[in-house]
Amino acid sequence: MGTVLVVEDDRALSEQLQGHIRALGHEVLCWTVGHRIDPDMPPNVDLVVLDLMLPERTGFQLLEDLRACSDVPVLVLSARDGSEDKVRALRLGADDYLTKPFWPEELMERVKARLRRPVLSRQHRVEVGDLAVDLERRLVWIDGEPIHLTPAEYGILAALLRRPGTAVTRRWLAANVLDPDREGSERTLDAHMSRLRRKLGKGMVETVWGVGYRLGGERVS
């Protein structure tokens, strides 16, 4: 598993954060003040959980330092209401933010999502549980065995892969993946989905009550 740097000045909250992240199986480094980051030696971590209001160097300055030398994902913790702060953090290169107060589960879900998503954006080959997809060559494997998908089935799978764990609406899939002149209805989507499920195996594609589909279940978590 990875290493997560937690930068939080509130001691009680910092300890809780460390506990939750360790519970996910990651190693944790902890800063309680904003340190200057040496561009030649960026922290060797997989994710940074960063509070914005810090003594010494603010979260914004730290983010700037970090982005000058590293593209490690950064999850900002914000207790501020100001949209400006959130927007500024995102512009400075933060990947996501979490507004206080939050539940431990919420934090853990965001940490998991952040550690998973950059892999999708940077690589042509994506692995989600038993499923492996080569996005460049449009090839799909299940448990190492290549399987053949029609263009519509591949389009549906590629759409679901962009946000694993999050459902894509039926309306969007019907309008954007299927050919609207020939088969662009939600009814034909059911037929494609049913064939895709058969090919991928049970539990890979979940139906979300009445609205869409997602890559989900135990096989991808």
Place this chain on the structure above:
Amino acid sequence: MKIRARIGVVAALVTVPQLIGLSWWDSTSRHRAAENVLSSMLEVAYSQPGARDACLADPKRWAETLVPARRPPAGRPAPPPGHTEGRRPPPPPGRVGEPPELRAHGSRQAVALRTGVVDLGDRVVGRAAPVSTTLWSPEVVVALPTGWGGDCDLLTVRGTTVPGFLGSVLPATPLWVGPLLILSTVMWLAVGPPVRRLRRLTQAVRLGEHRLAMGGDDEIAELSRAFQDAATSLGEEVALREAREASLRDFVANTAHDVRIPLTVLQGYLAELESTVDRPALQHALREVHYLGALVDDLAAHARMDAAQPHRELDLADAVERVAARHRPLARRKGVDLQHALPAESVTVSGDVTLVEQALSNLVYNAIHHHRPGGNVVLTLDVEDGRFEAAVRDDGPGVDPHELHRLTERGFRGAAARGRDDRGSGLGLAIVARVAERHGWSFEIANHEGGGVLARLRGPLS
């Protein structure tokens, strides 16, 4: 009616009757004076010794001996000898420098005037009296029945009221007309500058200019100073109120900020306890602490709403994902299945990300909070024809149709919320409605035909 036009009309209403009245008086005076002069002339001629014989002998010459001969009009040849006065049309009266015209007539029955023939049958012999003419005619005729018979039974003299005529008696020009016209013109011109000042003041007030006071000591200057005083006092009041509101907003924002950190820690401890203690009291405590968090968010959003915030581009799909993740722990504890579905691409809109997330959070929080265990809540985001639709749907009992239209009122809580131990500020949906309004989006909440409540926010993509 504008002041200038009103003054013009009043001036006209005052001046015109005066002009008419004075003209009548002037004309009457001229006629009377001319009549008196001509009457005297006629009576003197009548009473001269030997007048009767001289007249009967040669009426025309006798008349010319009394009054100098009438000159022919300039540029016109003199009448040929033998041309009788009776056949010549009466000369236009009022020619300057001409004498009155004295004539002897053979009959006193009638005399021809320019305005018609007047019967003189009952006039007293030897007494000169005017023959009636209209006031607007400058012609004045005086007649005297002589009782001499023959061609001298009636003497007439014809004159005019026109100034310069030998027989006229009034001043040469109507001097009184001048002052009246001058007065009217001066009034008209004098009204101009004040009206311009009034216009300028009106425009300054309408444009909300800070400097309203005008120089001078007239009523308009006083009015402008009164406006200036009122504007200054109003400005001070507004500034004071804005400062108070800003201070209150800052206080709420700072308090919300300070409360959020201990709340996060408290949630963390309670969640930790949850894994070791299985007590209903803990579940209540967890729900309360989540409610506290939602309340703090609502208060902060409410305070934020009043301060103008710039809109920026934001990814609504990310916002929906954050809101779903935020409420999943609450849903799990309540036994409600919360799911969300998005387009597979970014959904960029222009807005205030904090307010947008708060609006979506309130919809999801309401759906979970008023639901039964085992229920479903779905948050979806869809895009079609350049517009997005963010919808929250549940399969709960729905809302009393009579209460639907009041749900977005600030402080209103439906019967379902009041009846149970659920608590709420009544701010939630009011905030959603205001956020939608501020962003120019539509917000609808209704019972879904398939059961439950469907709340939808719709607006354009940026």
